[in-house]
Amino acid sequence: MHRPAQRLTRVLVCAATATVIIGAAGCSSDSGSDSGSDDAKKGGASSAPASGSATPDSAPPPVEEAAYTKLPDPCETLSKTTRGELAPKAGAGKASTSDDTATRGTCSWSSLDNNGVKGSQFRWLNVSLLRFESDQNRGSGAKLAKEYLGKQITDAQGTSGAQKLATAPLNGTGDEAQRVAYDLKKKEGTFKQNTVVARVENVVVTVDYNGAGLAGDATPSAETLTKAAQKAAKEAVAAVIAANEQSADEDGDSKNKKKNNKGDKGSEEGKTGGGSGSGISRSPDKSKPQKAA
Secondary structure, eight states: HHHHHHHHHHHHHHHHHHHHHHHHHHHHHHHHHHHHHHHHHHHHHHHHTTSSOGGGSSSOOOOOOOOOOOOOOGGGSOHHHHHHHHHHOOOEEEEOOOOTTTTTEEEEEEOOOOOOOEEEEEEEEEEEEOOOOBBBBBBBBBHHHHHHHHHHHHHHHTTOOOOOEEEOOOOOOSSSSEEEEEEEEETTTTEEEEEEEEETTEEEEEEEEEEEEEEEOOOOOHHHHHHHHHHHHHHHHHHHHHHHHHHHHHHHHHHHHHHHHHHHHHHHHHHHHHHHHOEEEEOOTSSSSEOOO
């Protein structure tokens, strides 16, 4: 009587056991899936670059290249006519000694026009050139030249004993220019001093020009000397530009010559190759082909 009930109990127990086994297998499968997901996340995190690592965008931009690479001979920056007007008795200029003429140069002229008992006129003229190279840390050549121009103006304004000091910008002289004019009294007389500082690209031109009437001769007017100094500065700036234009033309001619030489060589090789590639030569009358020897 109790056997059917016992069989039913066994069937239910077996079914429950099978369910537990299947559930355990499912849990094991889910656990592996989670582990794989975690590994993928870890792999994705490790492939990302560190926040502090350098990138190409963090590098500083390259500094602008200096426009001018040459300086003219400072003693040749002024025309013979201009030198005769500003320093009529000076003769040849006196150049400074420099180990780096591509970067700096100076030339001066000293003139004393002696009129005997009527006194004499003294003139002194000086032209200085300074070229700046671009530097990744300090800045472009033009920027450095601009800073130097300001320093030159400040130095001229701070001349000891200067009287009637006047500073003004000048137009039409390089990229920018200023003049400083003042009187300077010495035992020989009153000297009218003019300093013109001009910048063209990465080159600074400084012209110092002063004059005095000595031994009773009249003192030259400040206006006359200022115009003369500005004229000299314009010519010196033009000489700097011309020297670099000539250099650029020479570089261009040199490159063209190299290209032409390569072209001529290639043309000759082509002709030679064309002649040697034929296995048949022609007789002088070009009527019958002959085998090449």
